[in-house]
Amino acid sequence: MEIKIRNDYITLGQFLKLTxxxxxxxxxxxxxxxxxxxxxxxxxxxxxxxxxxxDQVVIEGHAFLIQ
Incomplete structure (x- = not known):
């Protein structure tokens, strides 16, 4: 799944909340x-x-690609 961010980066804590x-x-x-x-x-x-x-993030087997 692709996740689009608006800024240059997002922290992992923010990403966990977003997802x-x-x-x-x-x-x-x-x-x-x-x-x-x-x-x-x-x-x-x-x-x-x-x-x-x-960056590719995998959480409990769920893969995400940061865009």
């Missing part, structure tokens, strides 16, 4: 410990990780 994996920003820390998340094939657990156009 409805969490309901609020406060849930991001716990979600990053519980969910299996990779960015461009590398396991990621930093909610502040910046995602740019072209």
């Amino acid at each position: 409805d994996f969490i309901q609020s920003g406060g849930e991001a820390k716990a979600a990053l410990q519980e969910l299996e998340i990779t960015v461009n094939g590398v396991v990621e657990n930093r909610r502040g990780r910046k995602l740019y156009s072209g």
